[in-house]
Amino acid sequence: MTDAKTLAYINMYAILGTLENLCELDPKASALLAERKPISIGFEVKDGPSATLTFKNGKCRMEQGIGECDIKLPFSSCEKFNGMIDGTVTPIPSKGFIHIKFLLDTFTKLTDILTAYLRPSEEDLQDEEFFNLSTTLLFYTISVAISQIGNNDKIGQFSADHIIDGDIKMSIKGGPAATVRAKNGHLVTIKQAPEEPRAIMEFGSMKLAHDLFDGKVNAVAQIGEGTIAMHGMINMIDNLNRILDRVAIYLA
Numbered sequence: 001m002t003d004a005k006t007l008a009y010i011n012m013y014a015i016l017g018t019l020e021n022l023c024e025l026d027p028k029a030s031a032l033l034a035e036r037k038p039i040s041i042g043f044e045v046k047d048g049p050s051a052t053l054t055f056k057n058g059k060c061r062m063e064q065g066i067g068e069c070d071i072k073l074p075f076s077s078c079e080k081f082n083g084m085i086d087g088t089v090t091p092i093p094s095k096g097f098i099h100i101k102f103l104l105d106t107f108t109k110l111t112d113i114l115t116a117y118l119r120p121s122e123e124d125l126q127d128e129e130f131f132n133l134s135t136t137l138l139f140y141t142i143s144v145a146i147s148q149i150g151n152n153d154k155i156g157q158f159s160a161d162h163i164i165d166g167d168i169k170m171s172i173k174g175g176p177a178a179t180v181r182a183k184n185g186h187l188v189t190i191k192q193a194p195e196e197p198r199a200i201m202e203f204g205s206m207k208l209a210h211d212l213f214d215g216k217v218n219a220v221a222q223i224g225e226g227t228i229a230m231h232g233m234i235n236m237i238d239n240l241n242r243i244l245d246r247v248a249i250y251l252a
Contacts, residue, residue: 002153002249002250003152003153003154004077004078004079004082005047005048005078005152006148006149006152006153006156006250007078007082007250008045008048008049008078008081008082009048009049009148009151009152010144010145010148010149010250010251011081011082011085012043012045012048012049012050012051012081013049013051013062013064013144013147013148014141014142014144014145014148015085015114015118015141016043016051016053016062016085017051017062017140017141017144018114018118018137018140018141018144019053019060019062019110019111019114020059020060020061020062020191021136021137021140021191022060022110022113022114022117022137023055023058023059023060023110024059024060025133025136025137026113026117026133028113029110029113029114030058030059031058032106032109032110033055033056033057033058033059033060033106033110034057034058036055036102036106038054038055038056038057039054039055039056039070039071039099039102040052040053040054040055040067040068040069040070040071041053041069041070041071041072041073041103041107042066042067042069042071042072042073042095043066043073043075043081044066044072044073044074044075045075045077045078045080045081046074046075046076046077046078047077047078048075048077048078048081049064050064050065050066051063051064051065051066052065052066052067052069055106060110069095069096070095070096070099071093071095071096071099071102071103072093072094072095072096073091073092073093073094074094075091114137117130117133117134117137117138118134118137118138118141120134125210131206131210132175132206134210135172135175135206135209135210135213136172136175136176138209138210138213139170139172139175139176139178139209139213140176140178140191141251142213142244142247142251143170143178143180143189143191144178144189144191145247145250145251146180146187146189146240146243146244146247147180147187147188147189149243149246149247149250150163150186150187150243151186151187153246153250155246156242156243156246157185159239159240159242159243160182160185160186160187160239160243161185162235162239163182163185163187163236163239163240164182164198164233164235164236165182165183165184166181166182166197166198166199166233166236167179167180167181167182167194167196167197167198167199168180168181168182168194168197168198168199168200168201168236168237168240169193169194169197169199169200169201169202170201170202170240171193171200171201171202171203172202172203172205172206172209173202173203173204173205174205174206175206175209176191177192177193178190178191178192178193179192179193179194179197180240181194182236197232198232198233198236199230199231199232199233199234199236199237199240200229200230200231200232201228201229201230201237201240201241202228202229202230203227203228204222204226204227204228204229205227208222208227208228215248219241219244
């Protein structure tokens with residue numbers, strides 16, 4: 001079972017939030033923004049998440065909440081916002097109609113590029129550079145989704161409540177790293193390695209990480225084989241892995 005509100009938080013901060021990393025890592029995405037004036041889009045979901053995406057100098061930054069924005073997209077429910085993400089709902093701006101071309105052209109192209117990386121074809125994955133970038137973007141998406149599920153999904157909240165305060169380092173050997181910070185049962189993901197983690201979970205390779213994200217291999221079995229390394233407070237990782245199991249359900 002999935003929850004529409006939890007999915008909205010995942011779609012906002014884990015999916016749209018990965019546009020930050022896309023514009024940083026993919027030259028094609030950055031080039032779409034390089035020659036234009038800065039522009040921002042505010043997403044406001046009733047009884048759900050809100051955030052502002054700012055595009056400037058070929059980069060993208062997401063901030064929680066609605067600040068000053070050029071385009072504002074309100075959604076009457078979490079279901080409506082989720083519909084925009086899956087392509088079944090067309091949002092109508094309440095502000096910034098003069099910038100509608102950016103939404104229909106540049107922003108759509110950016111989200112199409114992101115989708116290609118997050119839901120890659122087998123043919124695309126044969127290219128090593130594409131494979132590594134796809135895996136990196138999936139890693140960031142999943143690391144943020146963990147916190148959204150831990151904070152909003154009832155089953156995820158139960159596991160989050162049992163994670164003691166401190167930082168968990170998630171990483172791929174030779175690749176990206178992230179921090180899942182727990183405090184009083186609330187989780188926050190930071191897209192960089194922590195300075196003093198209390199627990200560490202490291203995937204042994206890009207290929208292993210991608211196979212895990214695709215559900216082709218079992219995490220418990222890989223831990224047994226030593227291809228996933230765990231250090232420190234193992235009970236923190238045990239509860240994190242329970243939430244990670246929920247991620248696959250929401251992102252399927």
